[in-house]
Amino acid sequence: MKIGILGSGDVAKALAGGFLKHGHEVTLGTRTPDKLAEWEAKNPKGRxxxxxxxxxxxxxxxxxxxxxxxxxxxxxxxxxxxxxKPVIDVTNPIADAPPVNGVLKYFTTLDDSQMERLQREFPDARFVKAFNSVGNAFMVDPQFKGGKPTMFICGNDEAAKKTVSGILDQFGWETADMGKVEAARAIEPL
Structure with missing residues (x-):
């Protein structure tokens, strides 16, 4: 499958490597191509x-x-x-503010998740929340005692969730579908 990844940080690069490892074609989108020069040199099949x-x-x-x-x-x-298109939303609504007593600040409310806001602004995209509740070192082929870990997902489009579940299976995860986009209110703070 052709995968377009929006981002150039550690999470984007970890997922890009996973998609390449599992036989997908990958293009990384960025504002700063120089930031990805080393990644591109190590991953000649990526664009x-x-x-x-x-x-x-x-x-x-x-x-x-x-x-x-x-x-x-x-x-x-x-x-x-x-x-x-299915759009895997890996983001979390963490504010650009320092933690208070070790607690992160969010820019969303209990009644409105980041993914709900994205789905409203881009209604024709088929958003699926996934990968946001795990560190990038464990996103692809995680090895935990006790077997496959479980990834929570949600979204309004059943076909898009099925596609993402297939990718999660390739990447070594079981999927727990938590329902529609509103479930992101519970998934994002994890």
Missing amino acids: IASFADAAKYGELVVLAVKGTAAVAVLRLAGAANLAG
Whole structure:
């Protein structure tokens, strides 16, 4: 499958490596191609492009940026390039503020998740929340005592969730479908 990944940080690179390892074709979208020069040299089968080109390329799109940048990045990617495609939302709504007594601040409320906001702004994209509750070192082929770990997902589109469940299976995860987009309210703080 052709995968367009929006992001150039550790999470984006970890997932890109996983997709390549499992036989997918990958284009990483970024504003700063120089940031990915080392990754590109180590992964000659991967491509580097703009956000719009990566989103256009992907049959499936992965949003792997800081939560506060998600809307801006999706706008740069272009709503038309996301329309009708599964979009794995890896983001968390962590505010650009220091933790208070070790507790992170979020820019969403208990009644409105980041993914709900993204789904409203890009209604033709088929968002599925996944990978946001695990560190990037464990996203692909995790090895835990007791067998396969479970990844919580949610989203409004059943076919998109089935596609993402298949990817999770390839990556060594069991899937627990928590329901519609509103379930992201519980998944995002994990």
